[in-house]
Structure formats: structure tokens, C-alpha cells
Amino acid sequence: MELIITEKDNAARRIAAILSGDSAEVERRNGVNVYRWGGTRCIGLSGHVVAVDFPSEYSDWRDVEPVELIDADVEKTPTQENIVRTVRLLARDANRVTIATDYDREGELIGKEAYEIVRDVNEDAEIDRVRFSSITEGEVKSAFDDPAEIDFDLAAAGEARQVIDLVWGAALTRFLSLSARQLGDDFISVGRVQTPTLKLIVDREREIEAFDPEAYWEIFADLVKGEESFDAQYYYLDDEGNEAERVWDEERAEAVYGALQEASEAGVESVSRRTRTDDPPAPFNTTQFIRAASSIGYSAKRAMSIAEDLYTAGYITYPRTDNTVYPEDLDPRELLGAFTGNRTFGEDAETLLEREEISPTEGDEETTDHPPIHPTEELPTKGELSDAEWEVYELVVRRFFATVADPARWEHLKVVLGVGEHRLKANGKRLVEPGYHAVYPYFSTNENFVPAVEEGESLAITEVRIEDKETQPPRRYGQSRLIETMEGMGIGTKSTRHNTIEKLYDRGYIENDPPRPTKLATAVVEAGEEYADRVVSEAMTAQLEDDMHAIATGEKDLDEVAGESREMLERVFDDLMESREEIGDHIQKSLKADKTLGPCPESGHDLLIRRSRRGSYFVGCDGYPDCEYTLPLPNTGKPLILDETCEEHDLRHVKMLAGRGTFVHGCPQCKADEADAEKDRIIGVCPNCGAEHDGELAIKQLRNGSRLVGCTRYPDCEYSLPLPRRGEIEITDEHCEEHGLPELLVHSGDEPWELGCPICNYREYQERENDSGTDLESLEGVGAKTAEKLAAAGVESVTDLKNAEAEMVADEVEGISEERVRKWQAKAG
DNA sequence: GCAAGGTC
Incomplete structure (x- = not known):
């Protein structure tokens, strides 16, 4: 018997279909799908089915000094029992096993894990490895025709990462949690990826807090050419000879403003036109997909979860990929062909197909893991998907369209005008060739109108404005910007970056969206910066990548790399142990600060957000049990303390986070007073x-x-x-x-x-x-908008509609035909 | 109950 092992069930199913010519049948063994045809069985894992961990004698946090974890053994244990059992079962009868996990480093490690499960029960079977970067007939068949071997060095590189991440993460997490006495659900976590990500957010907050705004002025003039008016802005050449619009000196700004106000016309000094080519975007990798989805309102987590559903249903390709170059065997013409005749996409696909040459764009990253995210030839109907799924699906389809569409062309027009010694400029832009924008409406195509003027012309100034402004602090990272920045720093992977951000929320390190760090986060980053700088900077990942490369190429081995890393962690602990109490105190103080609302009116201690034994939140005094002052909080949601403070009670306002039911509760003291008044x-x-x-x-x-x-x-x-x-x-x-x-x-x-x-x-x-009739919207085909229009024409209920003259209604209501009114009347009986 | 990495 021949056994094929893939990384996931979905891949197993498709590979079985390709290799069996669609004749494979599926059977369930231990609740796991096994595909069979002839003498072949094919099974999908679920990523890693074994995990690394310390032996059980290290599991009690209080019994083990965190420093002991550094030299503790690390063992592998099955986490997906059913799958491991089924693989063992099948492997016993196999004389040949083919590992067909994903074509990347982690896939090699998952493949090696499968290899070990097989070898455990079968010493003789021949074990091969096949590699393909997309599950298409051509790639899969040629890979199976010419199998290779597992790259054990590459897998060992992955294992080094596992060990180092576990040892550093667990030892430091336990150390901080124990020193701040935060055990149970409220432990304080640290890790090679999460902590540098957190530092990004904390650093940005530090910049915002340290920001000192500077005042400046901008001056605008409205100009008229014939019937058309447009906006021009004052500028000057700065010390380096660059055009500058911001005037930093108020007196100077007022002087320019005064001079422009005095003037009635401006002379055109130069007119320059240029056309700019606006190239279509590259194919979607995970990060760029998340970015685009976030621009239409989806959080990273939501976007990924919808993409996974669309992938599982077979409508789009695998959503976790680094690749931005379509594989050679993707024929864009054929894929476009699948969309012709479609209600939503047909027209665009047909237009794209009319061109002689179709050459897709390419991004900078060409990898072997999976193709860029694109739609498959199987199309869903709108009804099969939820609104959100459809929106995301349409985004993926349109991105594919964009990558095979033509560039757009813009015409830029720059007009420089003179008013005495002062200069004004107007920049116009016009989309002359919509190109890919016609099929991909997610980028802005705003135009800025500037009329055609000629050098030497004089234009009337109709109005002059001066605006006083301030420089703004840098903006907080949004989730998709964070993911992009993480990718740029080389931390995390396509599959984990969005989870890392979720993790920071779960751990109480960040709140709100865009995320804002808590005091706890700042304290953890500070502790890291002082004692374990490696773990708060991307340098640890960079070093690890180098080491993994060395292992993969055979220059170093796993033990050597892990040993060096353990030694570094030992040195970190030398310093940490001496400052244990100091670190713990600092974290505890910041934890309290995150919960503090303001002074207690009875005892003057701090009022804190607390949680009752039953899990509900309330406001209690830090002086408890001496002071028993409390205030209630709503039962729905998780409280978030806002920056806004109640002037009367000096208490911070509270927001209740409950997904869509999120609302601002306000000052809990005011709320309690109002409730008393209500009584x-x-x-x-x-x-x-x-x-x-x-x-x-x-x-x-x-x-x-x-x-x-x-x-x-x-x-x-x-x-x-x-x-x-x-x-x-x-x-x-x-x-x-x-x-x-x-x-x-x-x-x-x-x-x-x-x-x-x-x-x-x-x-x-x-x-x-x-009595006055039934609601119009109860009629099929009448929505809120239509009902509103009808009401404006005096038709407010079904009874009204029945009694009305269809012709008159159609006359009075725009966009509604007599025929439609008659249909409604018929339905209304 | 720790990490990060797969996958659902």
C-alpha cells in the first residue's frame, strides 16, 4: 500500500482527485478523512500534529524556578491524537510513504514530524518527499513523477526555532508573572514576536505623548478663469530650495495674507503638464490582502476568517501565502474565461479578454509556498455567501482582474501664478485612462480640477483664506499597518501575524482600535528593554533567521544554535534575578493604574474597576475593606477606561466593549446619581x-x-x-x-x-x-427607500396603496412604473 | 495556565 501525507485535509482531497483522476473515495477513520483509490491512501494532517513542551514535572509554575526552564528537556507530544493514530494505522501497512506537505520551512518540519510517526511503526517503508507550490494537475503530477527526499537540515532549522521560542517565551513569561504575582488567567506573556510587536505600539505611543505641536499657517486663494473657479495655495522656496507651503512665522503669514488680499489678480507664470502612468497593483499575498480588506472595513482577524471560509468552500486559493508572483501554470485567459457570462463580473471579464496580450503584474516576493491569493474557476452565486463573504470574495476577484488589467493614466497640470513677489500654485489631476481602476474600484480616483490656462494670462482673485494649523503627532498603527510593519521587520509569519495582534488584546496589553497600549504594556516593554533587550527587538528574529539558515545549509547544527541561545538567556536571568522585586512592583503598579478611575469621594483612595466573584464588573475602592464605597457598572461588555475625565467627580469615563453592542457608559458616579434620581x-x-x-x-x-x-x-x-x-x-x-x-x-x-x-x-x-393600514414594507419588493418615496406622495399604508390610482402614483413617484404599482396592488389583494 | 508555528 502507498500512503500520501499532506499538511491539511483540503490539500489531501485535491491531490487525491488529481492523482486518481477523480475516482478517489473518502472514508472516515477515527474521525479523519482518508482518501482511497487502488492501492493508495491519502491523509491530511492539521499543520503540526505534535508540539514541543517541557516534561510534566515542570508544569507547576510555583514549584519551578523559571531559570530552571532554560536547561530543561524539551519533548514532543502528539496534540492531534486522532490524526496521529490514523497515520500510524495506515503507516503499518505501507511499503511506500510520500510526504506532500507545504513547500516551505514549516512544511518541511511538519513533513519530518510525519516521517517520525511513520518510522515509529514501520522501519522499512520507503519515505519520499514531493514539493509543489500550487495544487494544480501539472505541478502535482510532475512532483510525484520525480520524488525527492526530506530535507532534514531544513526541518532542524524549524526545530531550533521551536525550542528557542519555547525556552525564552516560557522562562520570561513565568518570571514576569511570578514576580508580579499574576498567575492563572492574568499571566504576563513575553515572546520573540509578540513583544517586539508590542514595542512598536508602545514606541508610537511614546512619540505621541512626547509630541510638541508647532503652529503654522497656510494661505489659499480662489481664482477664476471664465466661469470656472479653482483653488491655489501660497508657497515659497525654503533654505534648501524646495517648495514649501507651511509658513512657520505668524507675522510673515499675516504679511503674505495681507498682500494677497490687496491684490485683485494673479498672473500665470508657468503651466506644466505631464502624464503619469499608474500601474496596476501586484497579486495579493496575505499581508496585502489584509491591507485591502481593512480599507473596506474588515479587521485583520475577520478578513482572514472570511478568506479561510472562501478557501474551504473552494472559491479562492489558499489565503496564507507570501507569494506575489502568479505561477507559470496559471493561465489568466482561462481564469478570466470562468467569469464570462457572470452577472457581476461577466462584463469586466469580457472586456479584459478582448485585449490581445494579457500579462499579469508581479510583486517583489516570489516564493514556493502557495500561489498569490486569487479566485478559482469555481464561482459562487451571491445567494450562497453572506454579505461580508461576498464583499471579500469580490475584492479577491477584482484584485485578480486588476493584476491583468492595463495601467491607468493621469494627466497632471501644475500652474504657477505670481502676485507681486509672492507665488501661488495649483495642482490639477485628471484620470484620462481609467485602466485597472475600471475593474478595481478600491483605490481613490479623486480628480482635482484646474482649468486650462495659458502663460501670461491674468486671473481674478475672488477670495483669500488663511488657515492656522498645528503639526500633528504621528498616528497610531492600525491593525493592517502593524501587520505590514511586522512583515517588514521580518517577525511573525503570514499565518500568525494577525493572531499575534489578537493575542496582545487578550493579554490586556492593548485596547481599542487602532490599538492603544495599556500601562501594563509599557511596563512589560520597559522591563524587556532594561533586562532582555533581545526579546523586545527584532534582532532576536534576525539572529534566529541567520542561525536557521546556517542549520539549513549544514554549517551549524541544532544543538549548537540552541546551546548558544540558552547561554544568552542565562545571562539575561543573571540580571533579572537581582531585580525581581523591583520589576514585580513596577508591573503591579501599572496594572493598578490601568484600572484606576480617580479618587474615592469617601476615603480619597483610588477607585478601581474590579470584578466580582461571579465575573461582573463594578467600581470599588482601593481602600477596601476599610472603605466599602462602590459604584455599579452595566452588565454587558468589558469596561474600557477612556481618557476623558468627568469634571464634577474627577473620574475617568468608561466605555463598555461588547462587539456591536459597544457603548459609552460615561462617568460611573454621574450614572449612579442619575439612577438614584430615576428611583x-x-x-x-x-x-x-x-x-x-x-x-x-x-x-x-x-x-x-x-x-x-x-x-x-x-x-x-x-x-x-x-x-x-x-x-x-x-x-x-x-x-x-x-x-x-x-x-x-x-x-x-x-x-x-x-x-x-x-x-x-x-x-x-x-x-x-x-387601523390606518399595514406597513408598506410588508409588501414584497418595497424597501425602506421606496416606502419613504411613496409616503412622500401621500401613500402611507397598504390600504392607501390599494385605494390609489396606479397611474397617479407612478406619475408622482420617481423611478416607479405604473406596472410595478399594479403588481403591488395585486399582492395587497 | 508559558512561545510561535501550523490548521479549523
Whole structure:
């Protein structure tokens, strides 16, 4: 029997299909897919199915000094039992095994792991290795026709990384966690990739904090040529002879402004035109895909998760790749052909196919791992995908289109004008040849209009403006910029960079989006900078890459490299151990600072965000148990402390992070006071949640001025009843027999009027609404926009529509035909 | 309960 082992199930399925001519059948063994045809079996792993770790006697953090981990053994244990068992089972009967894992360093290591599992149960089978960089018939068949051997040196390079990362990461993580007494879920992590990434964010925050804004002025003039007006900006030549727009001296700025205001015209001194070619973008690798997806509003995590789903469904190629050069066997014409006739993409594909020559763009990175991300020839329909999936799919399709499309051409027009000794300039740009922009609408194609003027012409100045501005601090990294920067620094991989950022959120190192570092993050980076500079800088990765290269080429071996690294860590620990308490104190202080809101009104200690034993958050005093002052926080979400501070109570505002349900809670003291005030106006039990959660109904005044009867447990309970906008509301002693609520009296105008029980009042209102007809949007084909248009024409309900003249409605409502109105009328009965 | 790297 012949056994083929791939890196993942998806690859196993496709390789089986190619090699068997689509005749392979799938069977489940131990819950794992095994593809079989003739005497061949093919199984996919799930990446690494074994992991490195310390022996179990090192697992209790309190029993082991972190420094002991440096020289502890490192062993491999199966993490995917079912898969390992199934491979063993199949390997026993194999006389030939082919390792077909991904064609990159980690794939070589995963292949070696498979090799070891096989060898464990079968000493005789011949074990080959095949390499291909895309799963296409040509590549796969030729690889299997000419198999090679596992590159054990390359795999050993990967193992060196595993060992070094584990030893450094675990030893330093445990050291910091123990010295700050942060055990359990709140441990303080350090690692070769996560800590330099965190330092990027912390450094940027340091720059922002240290930033000293400088004032400058910019001066603009509106000019007119015939009917057309345009904007020009004052500039001068700086000391180095470069054009500068920012005027740093206020007096000078005012002088120029004054002089321009005096003038009524400007003379055209020069006109220059040039055309610029705007080349289409390179194919997507993971980083560039994440960047593009983030520009249309997807977080790195979301974009990757959608891409993985599209890949699993077979609509796009593997989303984790470094490659930006299409493989030779990708025929763009053939792939474009798959899109002809498609509702969304057909026209664009056909236009692209009309050209004689199609030559895709190429990026700088050509690797063997996988092809750049592109759509496959299998197209989904819009209905098969969620809106978000479709949006991301369309992005991938259009990026492919862009890479085979023509360059765009811009025409730039620069006009320099003179007003006495002063110069103005206007830069116009126009897209003369849309090229790839026609199929890839994700880049800006904004034009800037400047009319055709000629040298020597005089133009009227209609308005002069001066704007006072300030230099801005550098901006925080967004997630996709972070990922790009990590790639540039050489840290992390295509598969892990977005996870690293998620990890920083999980560990309480960063908050918000774009991410902002916590005090804890700053303290951890500071500790790293002082005692273990290697682990906070990309230098550790750079050195590791060099060492791995040396192992892969046979110049060094794994033990040598790991030994050197362990020695370096020993020296780090020499310093660390002496400062244990100092480091621990500093981290503990920063942890407290991250939770501090401001002074306690009763004892003057700090008020902190705390968590009850049941897991809910509240505000408590640091002076507890001497001071028992507390304030409540909402039950939904995780609190985030904002920079904004309440002037009255000197407390920081709080935001509750709950995904889409995120909201700003504000000052917890103000909120508690408001809730107290509400108590006076409680009118009864909440019919929605009263029985279960003791919610009560109260008369509430909202920020926007409107009022309602709402549940005291809002936003957990959203039960509400409307109240009139005007008038004082009096709660009477009479109670509604049905609902038990007091009857309300509204004082507005001369005579108070009886609103009665607010529930009965609302019921009556709803009944009146129902009488006036049913909601138009209940009709198929009528959306919110259409309903709005119809309402503007006096058709406010289904009843109205039934009674209306179709012809008149069609006349009055733009974009709606008589025929459509008749169809709706028919549906309405 | 530590890392980073695969994959889901």
C-alpha cells in the first residue's frame, strides 16, 4: 500500500482527485478523512500534529524556578491524537510513504514530524518527499513523477526555532508573572514576536505623548478663469530650495495674507503638464490582502476568517501565502474565461479578454509556498455567501482582474501664478485612462480640477483664506499597518501575524482600535528593554533567521544554535534575578493604574474597576475593606477606561466593549446619581423582565430630550413605552386594574390631560396605527427607500396603496412604473 | 495556565 501525507485535509482531497483522476473515495477513520483509490491512501494532517513542551514535572509554575526552564528537556507530544493514530494505522501497512506537505520551512518540519510517526511503526517503508507550490494537475503530477527526499537540515532549522521560542517565551513569561504575582488567567506573556510587536505600539505611543505641536499657517486663494473657479495655495522656496507651503512665522503669514488680499489678480507664470502612468497593483499575498480588506472595513482577524471560509468552500486559493508572483501554470485567459457570462463580473471579464496580450503584474516576493491569493474557476452565486463573504470574495476577484488589467493614466497640470513677489500654485489631476481602476474600484480616483490656462494670462482673485494649523503627532498603527510593519521587520509569519495582534488584546496589553497600549504594556516593554533587550527587538528574529539558515545549509547544527541561545538567556536571568522585586512592583503598579478611575469621594483612595466573584464588573475602592464605597457598572461588555475625565467627580469615563453592542457608559458616579434620581420616578414592575430579574419601570429623561417609560435594567432589558414630548408628567394615586401601573397626568397648556396607564395608552396607539393600514414594507419588493418615496406622495399604508390610482402614483413617484404599482396592488389583494 | 508555528 502507498500512503500520501499532506499538511491539511483540503490539500489531501485535491491531490487525491488529481492523482486518481477523480475516482478517489473518502472514508472516515477515527474521525479523519482518508482518501482511497487502488492501492493508495491519502491523509491530511492539521499543520503540526505534535508540539514541543517541557516534561510534566515542570508544569507547576510555583514549584519551578523559571531559570530552571532554560536547561530543561524539551519533548514532543502528539496534540492531534486522532490524526496521529490514523497515520500510524495506515503507516503499518505501507511499503511506500510520500510526504506532500507545504513547500516551505514549516512544511518541511511538519513533513519530518510525519516521517517520525511513520518510522515509529514501520522501519522499512520507503519515505519520499514531493514539493509543489500550487495544487494544480501539472505541478502535482510532475512532483510525484520525480520524488525527492526530506530535507532534514531544513526541518532542524524549524526545530531550533521551536525550542528557542519555547525556552525564552516560557522562562520570561513565568518570571514576569511570578514576580508580579499574576498567575492563572492574568499571566504576563513575553515572546520573540509578540513583544517586539508590542514595542512598536508602545514606541508610537511614546512619540505621541512626547509630541510638541508647532503652529503654522497656510494661505489659499480662489481664482477664476471664465466661469470656472479653482483653488491655489501660497508657497515659497525654503533654505534648501524646495517648495514649501507651511509658513512657520505668524507675522510673515499675516504679511503674505495681507498682500494677497490687496491684490485683485494673479498672473500665470508657468503651466506644466505631464502624464503619469499608474500601474496596476501586484497579486495579493496575505499581508496585502489584509491591507485591502481593512480599507473596506474588515479587521485583520475577520478578513482572514472570511478568506479561510472562501478557501474551504473552494472559491479562492489558499489565503496564507507570501507569494506575489502568479505561477507559470496559471493561465489568466482561462481564469478570466470562468467569469464570462457572470452577472457581476461577466462584463469586466469580457472586456479584459478582448485585449490581445494579457500579462499579469508581479510583486517583489516570489516564493514556493502557495500561489498569490486569487479566485478559482469555481464561482459562487451571491445567494450562497453572506454579505461580508461576498464583499471579500469580490475584492479577491477584482484584485485578480486588476493584476491583468492595463495601467491607468493621469494627466497632471501644475500652474504657477505670481502676485507681486509672492507665488501661488495649483495642482490639477485628471484620470484620462481609467485602466485597472475600471475593474478595481478600491483605490481613490479623486480628480482635482484646474482649468486650462495659458502663460501670461491674468486671473481674478475672488477670495483669500488663511488657515492656522498645528503639526500633528504621528498616528497610531492600525491593525493592517502593524501587520505590514511586522512583515517588514521580518517577525511573525503570514499565518500568525494577525493572531499575534489578537493575542496582545487578550493579554490586556492593548485596547481599542487602532490599538492603544495599556500601562501594563509599557511596563512589560520597559522591563524587556532594561533586562532582555533581545526579546523586545527584532534582532532576536534576525539572529534566529541567520542561525536557521546556517542549520539549513549544514554549517551549524541544532544543538549548537540552541546551546548558544540558552547561554544568552542565562545571562539575561543573571540580571533579572537581582531585580525581581523591583520589576514585580513596577508591573503591579501599572496594572493598578490601568484600572484606576480617580479618587474615592469617601476615603480619597483610588477607585478601581474590579470584578466580582461571579465575573461582573463594578467600581470599588482601593481602600477596601476599610472603605466599602462602590459604584455599579452595566452588565454587558468589558469596561474600557477612556481618557476623558468627568469634571464634577474627577473620574475617568468608561466605555463598555461588547462587539456591536459597544457603548459609552460615561462617568460611573454621574450614572449612579442619575439612577438614584430615576428611583423617585419608578412606577412599577417591568412586564418584560420583572419576574426574572427584578427590573422596574421608571420615567426616564433621555439625553436627546425625549422621554419614555423604560426598564431600570436598560440596556440589558430594552422594554420601553413612549411618552409625549411636552408637559410635566404627574404620577397619580389611581392605578390601572389590568397592569397595576399608576395613571399618568400630563400638565401642558391650561388643562392637564389624562394619559392614563402607559401600557394601555401604548396599546391604544398601536391599534389606531393598525387601523390606518399595514406597513408598506410588508409588501414584497418595497424597501425602506421606496416606502419613504411613496409616503412622500401621500401613500402611507397598504390600504392607501390599494385605494390609489396606479397611474397617479407612478406619475408622482420617481423611478416607479405604473406596472410595478399594479403588481403591488395585486399582492395587497 | 508559558512561545510561535501550523490548521479549523
